[in-house]
Amino acid sequence: MALDVTTQDCTAITDAELEEMADICAEGPNPFSIGLLSKQTELWVLCTTARENGRLRGYTFSTLERIGGTPAVIVGLGATVHNSRASTVLRALMSELYHRALMAFPDEDVLIGAQFNDASGFDAYKELADLIPRPGYRPNGEERAWGRRLVKRFGIGASRYDERSFKVKGDDDQASVLDYVTPNRDKIKPEIAALFEGHDASVGDTLVAHGWVSPERLAKLGS
Numbered sequence: 001m002a003l004d005v006t007t008q009d010c011t012a013i014t015d016a017e018l019e020e021m022a023d024i025c026a027e028g029p030n031p032f033s034i035g036l037l038s039k040q041t042e043l044w045v046l047c048t049t050a051r052e053n054g055r056l057r058g059y060t061f062s063t064l065e066r067i068g069g070t071p072a073v074i075v076g077l078g079a080t081v082h083n084s085r086a087s088t089v090l091r092a093l094m095s096e097l098y099h100r101a102l103m104a105f106p107d108e109d110v111l112i113g114a115q116f117n118d119a120s121g122f123d124a125y126k127e128l129a130d131l132i133p134r135p136g137y138r139p140n141g142e143e144r145a146w147g148r149r150l151v152k153r154f155g156i157g158a159s160r161y162d163e164r165s166f167k168v169k170g171d172d173d174q175a176s177v178l179d180y181v182t183p184n185r186d187k188i189k190p191e192i193a194a195l196f197e198g199h200d201a202s203v204g205d206t207l208v209a210h211g212w213v214s215p216e217r218l219a220k221l222g223s
Contacts, residue, residue, distance in 0.1 A: 003057065003092045007048045007100060010041040010061065017049075020056040025079040029118065029201060030179035032077065040176070043155070044076045046100070050092045057081050058089035060178060062097060064104045067149055071105035073097055074153055075114035075124075079179035087123065090180050094124055095221065098213070102222030110218060113150045113210040115168070117175055117201040119193045120182040121209075127221055128211030133166045135191035150208050161208070170204025177206055 018037045025032050041047070044061035051057060060078025064071075075097065080089040101110050112128055114121070125131055132143045139147075144163045151161045151168065154176070160169045168175075182188065199205040213221065 002052075003089065004051045005048065005092045005096045006051075007046050007096055010044050010047050013041050013047055017056075021059055021079065024056055024058070024081055025179050028079070028082045028179060029181065030079065030174065030177060032079065032174065032179070036174060036176070037077070040077050048093055048096045048100075050080075050089050050096075052085075057085060058093050060093050060097070062100075064100055067111075067153070070111060071101070071108045072111040072113060073101050074150070075112065075178060076154075077176040077178070082181055084183050086180060086183055090124055094127070098127075098218060098222035100222075101213070102218050106219075107215050109215065110213050111146070111210055112213065113146075113153070113208070115154060115175060115177045115206040115208055117177045117196075117199060117204075117206045118181060119188050119196050120180050120185070121178050121207075122192050123180065123182055124178060125209065125211050127217065128213055129217075131209065131211040133195055133207070133209065135189075135194065139166075146210055147208055150210060154208070156208075166208050167199070168204075168206045168208060170200065170202075170206070172203050175201070175204040175206045 018034050021037050022034050040061045045063040047061050049059045058080035061076035063074050080086045147166050
């Protein structure tokens with residue numbers, strides 16, 4: 001069955017919708033509380049949801065903005081169902097974000113940034129170029145600067161962030177990550193998994209990652 005994907009202003013989210021959002025991740029590795037979800041409606045501008053036959057299958061909070069003049073899609077807290085449909089839901093959510101980016105920034109390179117606490121999250125970045133961090137690559141000064149900008153945008157204190165590894169040390173609280181677990185964990189590349197070596201998601205450790213999409217690529221992804 002096809003997914004119905006829509007985007008609305010965060011101010012329009014109802015308490016019933018927040019309960020649905022909490023329910024689909026309650027048994028997963030990131031059980032977002034209704035209190036944490038409610039806070040996202042104040043931190044972000046847009047909320048994209050994916051429904052199947054009326055039932056919520058995934059969502060993500062986000063904003064489209066310019067950071068230092070550069071177009072960016074900042075992906076906040078989000079989640080998909082934890083079953084065989086997870087990858088399909090993730091692709092649908094990302095397609096909607098690309099569409100929104102195309103409408104807002106049709107002729108420019110766009111940065112996509114998010115926080116992950118599992119290597120599965122990199123599935124969301126399959127269509128992006130110049131991923132940071134990435135295996136076997138030493139980021140330059142500007143790429144590290146983008147990490148710092150994103151950390152600031154996520155409201156994370158600089159003292160918890162290591163700009164060399166792009167890792168955030170947890171503060172013993174639930175992190176606002178994109179909660180997605182691939183149904184095919186055996187296909188996660190070892191070099192991607194290595195980026196999360198030493199991570200402890202249970203205390204809120206995350207990886208701040210970003211990539212780029214060109215105008216030509218965005219025209220295809222967001223159409």
